[in-house]
Amino acid sequence: MPSGSFFNRKENTMKLLFLGTGAAGSCNIAECDLPADRRRCASLLVDGTALVDVSRQSFDYLTKLGGDPSAVTDIFLSHSHGDHFCRDAFYQYVEAAKHKIRFWCHRGALEHLKLTEAELEKIDLHPVEACDTWETAGMKVTALPANHVVGELTSPEKPLHYIFEKDGKRFYYGCDGGWYTAIEWEYMLRNKITFDAVLMDSTVGEDAGNFRIGTHNNYAMQKILILALRQNGMITDETLLVATHVAKSCHSNERPLEEVFGEMGMTLAFDGREIEL
Numbered sequence: 001m002p003s004g005s006f007f008n009r010k011e012n013t014m015k016l017l018f019l020g021t022g023a024a025g026s027c028n029i030a031e032c033d034l035p036a037d038r039r040r041c042a043s044l045l046v047d048g049t050a051l052v053d054v055s056r057q058s059f060d061y062l063t064k065l066g067g068d069p070s071a072v073t074d075i076f077l078s079h080s081h082g083d084h085f086c087r088d089a090f091y092q093y094v095e096a097a098k099h100k101i102r103f104w105c106h107r108g109a110l111e112h113l114k115l116t117e118a119e120l121e122k123i124d125l126h127p128v129e130a131c132d133t134w135e136t137a138g139m140k141v142t143a144l145p146a147n148h149v150v151g152e153l154t155s156p157e158k159p160l161h162y163i164f165e166k167d168g169k170r171f172y173y174g175c176d177g178g179w180y181t182a183i184e185w186e187y188m189l190r191n192k193i194t195f196d197a198v199l200m201d202s203t204v205g206e207d208a209g210n211f212r213i214g215t216h217n218n219y220a221m222q223k224i225l226i227l228a229l230r231q232n233g234m235i236t237d238e239t240l241l242v243a244t245h246v247a248k249s250c251h252s253n254e255r256p257l258e259e260v261f262g263e264m265g266m267t268l269a270f271d272g273r274e275i276e277l
């Protein structure tokens, strides 16, 4: 178990447990024990009950950390890429849960997920659209349109970012997606949203001309985004800026990533890290 006890959440805090902080590179590894230099696929546990993205290794890794996967009541899907949704892991949570798990995903993701009737009976399905806001798991949740694409360019699935709010704390989950979409940015601007934490797609690294520019961030983009977030009141000196969804193959190993992201005012997520807001 990481430092502190995850399930003894203090009042008026949100506790985030990173179960996977990598990109697609570990999709084919079923075991939760990875070499020290590898990151598990994207999964984040909020206050022990809400899982954001359900990666292949997350259930076994949470169990290994001493957590209780059966306490998960809600799963939020950003999009159906294989490093964010693993069918087997999804059903590990569904089978372990004490009640039907509430599953929140973009309406168009259902075409890719292809859940069977029998599978649908086991979950409490909630398809959502970008800019929807709702309450669940003790949180207010807002889905925003991400700059990302799944499958064909005509796919009905529109990847989502999320804003989670609870007990006066608010954080942004922005994986996957490069930059912001116009609607996402305007939503945050017009609603004068300030975050306690921003979890930012940090896939690409120093390759400023990388072809992923439309769907993932590189360092140059992140520096601009942080500047714009600060200048428009969305982050303050107290906001925790977290680099996550780090693709091992895209970052050079010349300098420790903690140092590189530290210079941007960011802290680097790693598998098993806990953050309390």
Ligand SMILES: [Zn+2]
Residues within 6 Å of the ligand: 023, 024, 042, 081, 083, 084, 175, 176, 245
């Ligand atoms: Zn991804």
Ligand SMILES: [Zn+2]
Residues within 6 Å of the ligand: 079, 081, 148, 176
């Ligand atoms: Zn993706």
